[in-house]
Amino acid sequence: MHMLTIDNLHARVEGKEILKGLSLAVKPGEVHAIMGPNGAGKSTLANVLSGRDGYEVTDGSVNFDGRDLLALEPEERAAVGMFLAFQYPVEIPGVNNTYFLRAALNAQRKFRGEEELDSMRFLKLVREKLKVMQISDDLLHRAVNEGFSGGEKKRNEIFQMAVLEPKLAILDETDSGLDIDALKQVAEGVNALRSPDRSFLIVTHYQRLLDYIEPDFVHVLAGGRIVESGDKSLALKLEEQGYAWLADHHPELRKADLAGAPA
Amino acid sequence: MNPAPSPFVRAALDAAAAVPPSGIAWLDAARRENLDTLAETGLPEARNEAWKYTSLRALSQRAFALADAGVAKSVVVDPSRYALPGVDGARIVFVDGVFRADLSSLDAGEGVSLSPLGVALAAQPEPLRFALANRYRRGAADAFAHLNAALAVDGVVLHVAGNATIEKPLHIVHVSSGTQADTAWHVRVLIDVGQGARADVVEHFVSQGDAAQLGTVVTDVVVRDGAVLGMVLLQDASATTTLVRRSHVRVEAAAAATVHALELGGALVRHELTTELVGDGARFDSRGVFALSGRQHTDTQLEVRHNARDTASDALWRGIADGRARGVFRGAIVVAEGADGSDASLSNKNLLLSAQAEIDTKPELEIYADEVKAAHGATIGQLDERSLFYLRSRGIPLAQARSLLTLAFCRAALESLPNEALREHLGDLLVGHLPTSPSEALA
Numbered sequence: 001m002h003m004l005t006i007d008n009l010h011a012r013v014e015g016k017e018i019l020k021g022l023s024l025a026v027k028p029g030e031v032h033a034i035m036g037p038n039g040a041g042k043s044t045l046a047n048v049l050s051g052r053d054g055y056e057v058t059d060g061s062v063n064f065d066g067r068d069l070l071a072l073e074p075e076e077r078a079a080v081g082m083f084l085a086f087q088y089p090v091e092i093p094g095v096n097n098t099y100f101l102r103a104a105l106n107a108q109r110k111f112r113g114e115e116e117l118d119s120m121r122f123l124k125l126v127r128e129k130l131k132v133m134q135i136s137d138d139l140l141h142r143a144v145n146e147g148f149s150g151g152e153k154k155r156n157e158i159f160q161m162a163v164l165e166p167k168l169a170i171l172d173e174t175d176s177g178l179d180i181d182a183l184k185q186v187a188e189g190v191n192a193l194r195s196p197d198r199s200f201l202i203v204t205h206y207q208r209l210l211d212y213i214e215p216d217f218v219h220v221l222a223g224g225r226i227v228e229s230g231d232k233s234l235a236l237k238l239e240e241q242g243y244a245w246l247a248d249h250h251p252e253l254r255k256a257d258l259a260g261a262p263a
Numbered sequence: 264m265n266p267a268p269s270p271f272v273r274a275a276l277d278a279a280a281a282v283p284p285s286g287i288a289w290l291d292a293a294r295r296e297n298l299d300t301l302a303e304t305g306l307p308e309a310r311n312e313a314w315k316y317t318s319l320r321a322l323s324q325r326a327f328a329l330a331d332a333g334v335a336k337s338v339v340v341d342p343s344r345y346a347l348p349g350v351d352g353a354r355i356v357f358v359d360g361v362f363r364a365d366l367s368s369l370d371a372g373e374g375v376s377l378s379p380l381g382v383a384l385a386a387q388p389e390p391l392r393f394a395l396a397n398r399y400r401r402g403a404a405d406a407f408a409h410l411n412a413a414l415a416v417d418g419v420v421l422h423v424a425g426n427a428t429i430e431k432p433l434h435i436v437h438v439s440s441g442t443q444a445d446t447a448w449h450v451r452v453l454i455d456v457g458q459g460a461r462a463d464v465v466e467h468f469v470s471q472g473d474a475a476q477l478g479t480v481v482t483d484v485v486v487r488d489g490a491v492l493g494m495v496l497l498q499d500a501s502a503t504t505t506l507v508r509r510s511h512v513r514v515e516a517a518a519a520a521t522v523h524a525l526e527l528g529g530a531l532v533r534h535e536l537t538t539e540l541v542g543d544g545a546r547f548d549s550r551g552v553f554a555l556s557g558r559q560h561t562d563t564q565l566e567v568r569h570n571a572r573d574t575a576s577d578a579l580w581r582g583i584a585d586g587r588a589r590g591v592f593r594g595a596i597v598v599a600e601g602a603d604g605s606d607a608s609l610s611n612k613n614l615l616l617s618a619q620a621e622i623d624t625k626p627e628l629e630i631y632a633d634e635v636k637a638a639h640g641a642t643i644g645q646l647d648e649r650s651l652f653y654l655r656s657r658g659i660p661l662a663q664a665r666s667l668l669t670l671a672f673c674r675a676a677l678e679s680l681p682n683e684a685l686r687e688h689l690g691d692l693l694v695g696h697l698p699t700s701p702s703e704a705l706a
Contacts, residue, residue: 050656051655051656052652052656053648053652073655073660073661074652074655074656075655075656075657075658075659075660075661075664077656078655078656078657078658079658083656084656086653086656089653090647090649090650090652090653092650092653092654092668092671093671093674094670094671094672094674094675095667095668095671100654100657100659100667101657103659103663103667104654104657104658104659105658107658107659107660107663108658111658143671144653160657164657164658
């Protein structure tokens with residue numbers, strides 16, 4: 001049984017078709033990495049799945065845990081268990097981080113018909129998660145992401161994930177802008193959250209994050225579709241050889257589709 | 264002379280005829296003079312720059328009789344309407360502009376004298392002569408100040424002696440009884456904070472019903488050398504209320520005045536708040552929020568005049584307009600010649616929550632001194648889509664996300680109020696005017 005089934009997904013941004021028949025299936029507990037050159041549609045995929053405005057799905061379907069995901073509002077997608085770790089987490093001055101997280105968790109619980117947590121029980125939960133994530137509780141008293149360093153923002157994303165306990169976590173270029181120490185900390189956080197019923201979709205341009213989070217599957221997204229799938233050795237091959245070799249296997253890909261090579 | 268006075272002015276003239284003479288010759292003369300001026304000039308028109316964004320055309324066609332004092336004295340008022348957390352000191356209550364001894368408690372402690380204007384006039388009229396007779400001479404005021412001067416028979420006289428302290432915030436309450444439709448009330452407020460004294464005052468407007476009323480309040484405040492005054496203005500009148508206020512704050516050497524204003528209610532609301540920093544080292548801080556919806560119209564005219572050396576002012580105002588509401592904010596800083604070392608800043612940021620809402624903001628800076636630090640800025644924007652999506656992606660529904668961001672937007676204006684219980688209450692009131700309700704979000 002798949003948790004996520006993307007079938008023949010076509011999506012447009014500002015009238016331009018970016019996803020052109022993308023298909024992908026993810027089972028519970030699996031970690032899938034999606035790699036690809038710049039402009040291949042990696043972030044578009046993450047945004048379409050999370051329901052951001054401005055992305056028009058013109059064909060195809062996404063089934064998440066037995067539901068038509070594309071019919072749900074962003075907040076409903078969160079409530080049924082989807083989580084997007086942002087490439088650029090948003091700073092929200094004036095909104096307290098703890099308040100924000102409790103409002104989010106309780107809104108999700110309410111949607112699912114579960115009892116809301118009072119502030120005592122919530123704080124207890126948060127302290128447990130902070131320990132696991134090795135994050136100081138100073139972060140709780142600050143406004144959401146305000147004045148956070150790049151690394152703190154990404155760790156805050158993973159911390160939110162830990163509190164909200166999604167079924168599927170999408171990491172959108174989480175490694176971008178992180179030095180190696182911050183990258184390791186984020187990866188440790190993610191690894192601590194791996195479980196047989198939680199899946200991950202790791203969207204990344206670089207292979208290095210996958211040194212720390214070992215994927216079960218690696219896919220290459222190019223020209224708006226998954227053109228190659230394999231195990232983690234595929235990521236290493238991309239690291240060594242770039243994307244250009246794909247043209248031999250996929251004559252339909254234009255040179256421009258493969259232009260962005262990994263560093 | 265206008266050929267035909269508007270229904271508004273005619274009604275004011277009729278109302279004045281019913282006001283009994285005070286028996287104080289200079290006061291009766293001043294009232295007559297103000298009335299004559301009102302009759303001559305009428306209400307300001309749109310070509311008057313100060314009223315450019317607030318049209319009085321509809322108001323000029325309305326006729327307000329004077330609120331009936333007998334009704335105002337006897338109508339039952341529920342004190343819970345105006346009870347405020349953190350505000351438990353002396354209290355002076357006016358119902359439809361009439362002082363209510365039964366609802367008031369005037370003992371504000373040693374060195375503090377709080378009395379209704381009527382009582383103060385009966386006891387000793389002469390000290391009030393300048394404020395009541397000469398303050399708003401022809402040309403120095405507009406129609407509403409003249410109207411107030413002609414018809415306000417009651418008000419507040421608060422005097423804080425030198426080095427005295429008002430221990431608990433003093434509460435000035437204006438209640439609209441809700442029983443007298445199409446009537447007007449007028450209140451005059453005089454506050455004198457003596458040298459080195461400290462005072463906290465909360466002025467509060469509430470309504471008990473929906474009867475459409477006009478209220479005018481003219482306030483003069485003096486903060487003498489080294490004194491400190493904190494004022495909170497909370498306006499939560501009914502959506503049928505027309506309220507025009509004019510406040511003048513004079514801050515003397517090394518004295519400081521702070522205003523926190525929250526404008527929530529009313530149909531048509533105007534507040535002209537002018538502060539003059541007349542002594543070296545004087546300081547004025549103002550913080551304000553207006554939150555409008557429906558067809559509300561609120562117009563704040565803030566003017567800060569630096570007339571002495573090393574004076575400082577800081578203004579931080581936020582506006583929110585939803586529905587078809589309209590907000591107007593004019594923030595002017597004037598630094599006079601010779602007021603060197605002045606430091607002035609003014610920020611007005613606004614949020615439009617609907618496509619039909621409108622906000623007009625106009626920062627003004629006039630500087631005639633040489634060594635001055637001045638900064639001002641105004642913005643009008645919408646809720647940030649990226650922030651909204653971020654909140655929603657975590658499971659927070661759209662309406663709650665909007666409310667959360669709106670409240671966060673206002674946070675800067677409320678957070679500096681030292682009275683914690685009152686600050687939280689103001690946050691709650693504000694939240695009550697927004698779509699849904701996350702009050703703990705104020706970080």
